[in-house]
Amino acid sequence: MDTGNAPSAQSDGLDPSLFEQAEFDPNAGERSGYSNYSYWRSTFRMFLKRKSALFFLIILVAILAFTFIQPLLPGQKSPTTIYQDPATSMQYRNVEPGHEFWFGTNSIGQDLWARIWSGTRTSLLLGLTVGIAEMLIGITFGALWGYVRGLDRPMTEIYNVLDNIPTTILLMLLAYIMRPSFKTMVIAMCSVGWLGLARFVRNQIVIIRDREYNLASRCIGTPTRRIILKNLLPYLVSVIMLQTALSIPGTIGWEVFLTYIGLGLPVNIPSLGNLVNEGRLIMMSPDLRYQLIFPTTVLSVITISFYVLGNAFSDASDPRNHV
Amino acid sequence: MLRYSIKRLLQSLVTLFVVVSFVFLLMRLLPVEGYFGDRYQKMSEGEIEAGLQKMGLLDPWYVQLGHFYGKLIKGDLGTSYVYRKDVAITKIIRPRIPYSVSLGLAAVALSMVLGLTLGVQMARHKGKGWDKFGTVYIVLIQAVPLAVYLLFIQLYGSNLFKLPLLFDKHRFISWILPAVSMSLGGIGYYAMWMRRYMVDELNKDYIKLARAKGMSSKSIMVKHVLRNAYVPMAQYLPATILATIAGSIYIESLYSVPGMGGLLVDVIQRQDNSMVQALVLIFSSVGIIGLFLGDLLMALVDPRIKLVKSEGAR
Numbered sequence: 308m309d310t311g312n313a314p315s316a317q318s319d320g321l322d323p324s325l326f327e328q329a330e331f332d333p334n335a336g337e338r339s340g341y342s343n344y345s346y347w348r349s350t351f352r353m354f355l356k357r358k359s360a361l362f363f364l365i366i367l368v369a370i371l372a373f374t375f376i377q378p379l380l381p382g383q384k385s386p387t388t389i390y391q392d393p394a395t396s397m398q399y400r401n402v403e404p405g406h407e408f409w410f411g412t413n414s415i416g417q418d419l420w421a422r423i424w425s426g427t428r429t430s431l432l433l434g435l436t437v438g439i440a441e442m443l444i445g446i447t448f449g450a451l452w453g454y455v456r457g458l459d460r461p462m463t464e465i466y467n468v469l470d471n472i473p474t475t476i477l478l479m480l481l482a483y484i485m486r487p488s489f490k491t492m493v494i495a496m497c498s499v500g501w502l503g504l505a506r507f508v509r510n511q512i513v514i515i516r517d518r519e520y521n522l523a524s525r526c527i528g529t530p531t532r533r534i535i536l537k538n539l540l541p542y543l544v545s546v547i548m549l550q551t552a553l554s555i556p557g558t559i560g561w562e563v564f565l566t567y568i569g570l571g572l573p574v575n576i577p578s579l580g581n582l583v584n585e586g587r588l589i590m591m592s593p594d595l596r597y598q599l600i601f602p603t604t605v606l607s608v609i610t611i612s613f614y615v616l617g618n619a620f621s622d623a624s625d626p627r628n629h630v
Numbered sequence: 631m632l633r634y635s636i637k638r639l640l641q642s643l644v645t646l647f648v649v650v651s652f653v654f655l656l657m658r659l660l661p662v663e664g665y666f667g668d669r670y671q672k673m674s675e676g677e678i679e680a681g682l683q684k685m686g687l688l689d690p691w692y693v694q695l696g697h698f699y700g701k702l703i704k705g706d707l708g709t710s711y712v713y714r715k716d717v718a719i720t721k722i723i724r725p726r727i728p729y730s731v732s733l734g735l736a737a738v739a740l741s742m743v744l745g746l747t748l749g750v751q752m753a754r755h756k757g758k759g760w761d762k763f764g765t766v767y768i769v770l771i772q773a774v775p776l777a778v779y780l781l782f783i784q785l786y787g788s789n790l791f792k793l794p795l796l797f798d799k800h801r802f803i804s805w806i807l808p809a810v811s812m813s814l815g816g817i818g819y820y821a822m823w824m825r826r827y828m829v830d831e832l833n834k835d836y837i838k839l840a841r842a843k844g845m846s847s848k849s850i851m852v853k854h855v856l857r858n859a860y861v862p863m864a865q866y867l868p869a870t871i872l873a874t875i876a877g878s879i880y881i882e883s884l885y886s887v888p889g890m891g892g893l894l895v896d897v898i899q900r901q902d903n904s905m906v907q908a909l910v911l912i913f914s915s916v917g918i919i920g921l922f923l924g925d926l927l928m929a930l931v932d933p934r935i936k937l938v939k940s941e942g943a944r
Binding site for chain 2: 467468471472473474475476479480483484486556559560561563564567568569570583587590596599603606607610611613614615
């Protein structure tokens, strides 16, 4: 019986070298677990896993790059010059897409190819300006609204009033009051667009404001600004990115809508809204429909890319989805 | 229920008052030429001053606001300056209300029926054909600006289905395209929400219990899942109404529907301030009324709201 243990282990076919005795290490218990988890790296890994997101990212980057490269390419035409036939000195009106004018010309003889890229530049600039401005305003108001208790009642009341007016109506009214210009569009769209983001930020902050780690921070006297920036905002990255990414196609769409009503950018500035509107006026003749189809295609590709990318990024940046 | 409704009604009236006053005061900033129309170019500074004085536009804002409410109580929204000169605005708007309302209601009904059906189909065939089709539809409808896809629907829809290009109140067939166009956004919204709701709900314990009892999936759907969907459905109704208002302005103008949305675009283009003011106030009020009705409906279908309120009152 006494000697039975060692031989029986061998008879089980186990290798005795597996049972080496470990050295006692007094420091081992002090070592903490190490993880090479990095928030942003995981976010990007999750993001790149989505094939559709990658596809639209490439398209969007290509379009963005091209709008800035295009004027530098050789042989490009000016987006605002009216071209004339040197032989007859007549304007090139409604020339079909071809060798000379790649996307054809419009009804007064301007090159549609150049106008589309110039218009895309304008519209993207508008979208980015409004998106970033809305993000800053929305975060500031949302964070104060959610964190500072004394502000909750008055800000909720203000929100309820503004939220009750249909966005379209408020936007039209603001654009009507101010003269049509780039600045008008930015101001009008920012004043209606920040509301949604502010509410999202506020709701999230109310939820996490009183968690223990924030109470602890407050107890040791961390300034409010630092609590908001360091403790609360990192939780909101996914919501904020989604709202901002969606506000860009939204802005481009509003621009088209306001242009239709006659409150858009001045007609001498090529923008996607102005191009779509010019195309709309002549859409009833099938031969000229290319003037509507080209700008709307570019516009749709851009808005769909932003939409898909925004959603994919928001999924990827949510730490609960990280493995 | 009654107590809750009255409370909610009073709250809505206060909001209505605040919103109307806010919008009215915002309107004091409207460009001045919108009060005179074509004459503006030929008028001297003094004449403009006198004209504004006569319309009471140089009074302090609280006096103007008081006058405005005084007239509003009598049902007077002012007169048009440019669109149809010196005609009472209520007289211009009244014949247009039925078109806007019936088109809007048709659109809301369509988007509910089609959207919920699509959502149910998507959830039942998760990951398969219907689901993929629905997802693509939702992405397209939400990502592509409404001002763009509606244009193509008018252009190709009228060709493809041999439908009239413009609205004609005497021909029912010409109502189809505008009503369907108006409902497209709502369909996507409802489908997206319904799918998510169904997928969550079907994994819950009470559904598993029902299945274990031996209920057929059809009666589980009808008796449990869809019944519980009433509440959130009512919750999304106001948002649908607001979205429909936004769409109606563009669509009525595209199809020349003689409704209020098309009129708003018209008077903005022709710069008639008093008309813009009246229509903007009407549309803002419709939004508030929509939210109020949505909340009432929710209290009606959700017994929990009554419970919470009566407990709080005790």
